[in-house]
Amino acid sequence: MLVRAETEARLQEKAKNIRRHIITMLAQAGSGHPGGSLSIADIVTALYFAVLKVDPANPQWEERDRFVLSKGHACPVLYGALAEAGFFPLEELKTLRKINSRLQGHPDMRKTPGVEMSTGSLGQGLAAANGMALAGKLDQRDYRVYVVLGDGEVNEGMVWEAAMAAAHYGLDNLTAFLDYNGLQIDGPVGEVMATAPLEEKWAAFGWHVLTIDGHDFGEILAAVEEAKKTKGQPTMIIAKTVKGRGVSFMENEVGWHGKAPDEKQTAQALAELA
Numbered sequence: 001m002l003v004r005a006e007t008e009a010r011l012q013e014k015a016k017n018i019r020r021h022i023i024t025m026l027a028q029a030g031s032g033h034p035g036g037s038l039s040i041a042d043i044v045t046a047l048y049f050a051v052l053k054v055d056p057a058n059p060q061w062e063e064r065d066r067f068v069l070s071k072g073h074a075c076p077v078l079y080g081a082l083a084e085a086g087f088f089p090l091e092e093l094k095t096l097r098k099i100n101s102r103l104q105g106h107p108d109m110r111k112t113p114g115v116e117m118s119t120g121s122l123g124q125g126l127a128a129a130n131g132m133a134l135a136g137k138l139d140q141r142d143y144r145v146y147v148v149l150g151d152g153e154v155n156e157g158m159v160w161e162a163a164m165a166a167a168h169y170g171l172d173n174l175t176a177f178l179d180y181n182g183l184q185i186d187g188p189v190g191e192v193m194a195t196a197p198l199e200e201k202w203a204a205f206g207w208h209v210l211t212i213d214g215h216d217f218g219e220i221l222a223a224v225e226e227a228k229k230t231k232g233q234p235t236m237i238i239a240k241t242v243k244g245r246g247v248s249f250m251e252n253e254v255g256w257h258g259k260a261p262d263e264k265q266t267a268q269a270l271a272e273l274a
Contacts, residue, residue: 003218007050011217014084015045019246020273021080021093027266029097032105035256037077039181039214039241040148046220047146048081056086059113065143066132068117070125071150071179072106073258078115079103087114123156125149126176130166133174133234144228148177152184155193160205166234167206174234175227176207179214181243183254202236214239246273 003011019041026032048054052065069078076096083090088102095101102111106120117128129147136143153159166174178198186192195201202209208230212219220239227235243257244250247269261269 003221008217011042011045011049014049015041016246016273017084018045018077018080020270021083021090022076023247023261023266023269023273025076025079025093025096025103026260027263028094030260031097031258032076032260033073033258034076034247034250034261035183035243035253035258036071036150036179036181037074038245038247038250039243040071040074040177040179040239041077041080041245042215042217043148043177043179043220043239043241044077044081046217046224048085050217050221051224052146053143054085054114056082056114059087063141063143066116066129066145068119068125068129068132068145068147069107070119070129070147071122071153072119072125074148074150075103075105075107078107079112082112082114085114088112122150122153123158126159126162126166129174129176130162130169130171133166133171134169136173137169137171143173145171145174146177147174148179150184151178151180151182151189151195151198152192154178154195154198155184163202163205163207170232171234172231175224176234176236177214178236178238179241180238181241183243183252183257185254185257187254198238202238206233207236208233209236209238211238211240214241215245248272 055061096103107115133145223237250256
């Protein structure tokens with residue numbers, strides 16, 4: 001899918017802003033998860049600024065599209081997108097992981113405007129998204145549900161139970177993205193618990209499967225459009241990404257799964273994202 005130059009430029013700028021927010025938030029908090037937040041920044045940007053039907057002034061609007069961040073530890077990217085979209089002030093991003101903040105270390109649907117599901121216990125997000133999509137079918141509403149899972153997260157058995165259920169109920173209003181960056185907290189996914197071949201497995205579970213470059217806005221948006229046209233089955237978009245994308249010393253480094261940059265590293269990261 002060809003993206004108009006002005007749309008591409010707008011999304012690139014938004015993604016850069018969100019990546020800067022991620023670095024700044026984690027540096028100020030002194031903890032958090034940069035690698036997997038940076039790897040899905042382009043996907044989340046495309047969804048919030050080119051796909052999702054949402055209203056920041058009315059987060060509980062019944063006709064809104066739903067987004068579930070199943071890999072809840074990557075919430076800095078979600079908070080950055082929500083703030084950029086106007087769900088809460090940008091200034092509030094500075095409160096990440098602080099006492100009494102609405103921006104906890106994992107998303108809390110009870111406190112944070114725009115968060116659809118409290119996540120963090122890995123493996124649960126797809127099942128929750130199934131429920132939202134099935135409810136939309138039963139209520140005859142036309143909203144769509146999107147969910148992002150981590151490639152390490154699909155080690156969880158509950159993911160595959162949810163995969164079967166989504167296909168069984170023909171949830172064609174459900175689109176999942178798999179953040180396929182190849183690394184999880186303990187090392188390479190293929191060494192910790194091999195999940196390949198992912199395309200064949202999701203197809204065998206009854207899903208329409210697409211594989212894309214998760215940093216190419218044209219491919220992201222084209223996959224979403226194909227998912228919308230797919231009837232009778234949910235769509236899994238396997239997005240090949242780079243953990244730590246955009247910050248040279250974090251890219252493809254498993255050590256940056258869950259630690260905050262120090263002052264010098266923060267300055268370098270922000271300079272690279274300028």
